[in-house]
Amino acid sequence: xxxxxxxxxxxxxxxxxxxxxxxxxxxxxxxxxxxxxxxxxxxxxxxxxxxxxxxxxxxxxxxxxxxxxxxxxxxxxxxxxxxxxxxxxxxxxxxxxxxxxxxxxxxxxxxxxxxxxxxxxxxxxxxxxxxxxxxxxxxxxxxxxxxxxxxxxxxxxxxxxxxxxxxxx
Ligand SMILES: [Zn+2]
Ligand SMILES: [Zn+2]
Numbered sequence: 001x002x003x004x005x006x007x008x009x010x011x012x013x014x015x016x017x018x019x020x021x022x023x024x025x026x027x028x029x030x031x032x033x034x035x036x037x038x039x040x041x042x043x044x045x046x047x048x049x050x051x052x053x054x055x056x057x058x059x060x061x062x063x064x065x066x067x068x069x070x071x072x073x074x075x076x077x078x079x080x081x082x083x084x085x086x087x088x089x090x091x092x093x094x095x096x097x098x099x100x101x102x103x104x105x106x107x108x109x110x111x112x113x114x115x116x117x118x119x120x121x122x123x124x125x126x127x128x129x130x131x132x133x134x135x136x137x138x139x140x141x142x143x144x145x146x147x148x149x150x151x152x153x154x155x156x157x158x159x160x161x162x163x164x165x166x167x168x169x
Pocket of ligand 2: 135138
């Protein structure tokens with residue numbers, strides 16, 4: 001998403017709103033979707049040669065539960081707050097400011113970053129998800145099965161954690 005900052009030559013603030021697709025590939029997320037559309041809105045405020053971007057990001061991302069593998073919707077709300085500068089000489093290394101070289105500000109990277117930071121470490125459809133029966137594969141949230149020993153063997157649970165370290169409790 002790009003914001004035209006031309007308007008800021010005679011105004012001190014512009015409002016923006018729109019949608020952007022954020023790639024979910026390579027994030028090791030349990031999801032069927034490669035990217036997700038997020039809604040972004042906010043303002044750009046001009047302060048001298050600097051532009052302060054503040055906004056809100058909202059989306060619903062489809063994830064697969066780490067326990068029962070069922071797809072569920074995970075609502076995301078994230079905040080954007082970043083400074084951009086058109087003046088190279090005034091930016092020192094310590095500043096967390098992004099250089100602007102054109103007449104527009106590209107928010108794509110900071111939007112993607114904010115979305116990544118708001119994603120869960122562990123994908124669960126519900127805190128109390130009962131998971132799947134390790135004998136017949138039945139989703140235990142939906143119905144009980146008559147399998148014996150449906151509880152996960154602690155030794156198997158350990159093995160599972162070795163292969164999927166992110167699913168650790
Ligand atoms: Zn689940
Ligand atoms: Zn079963």
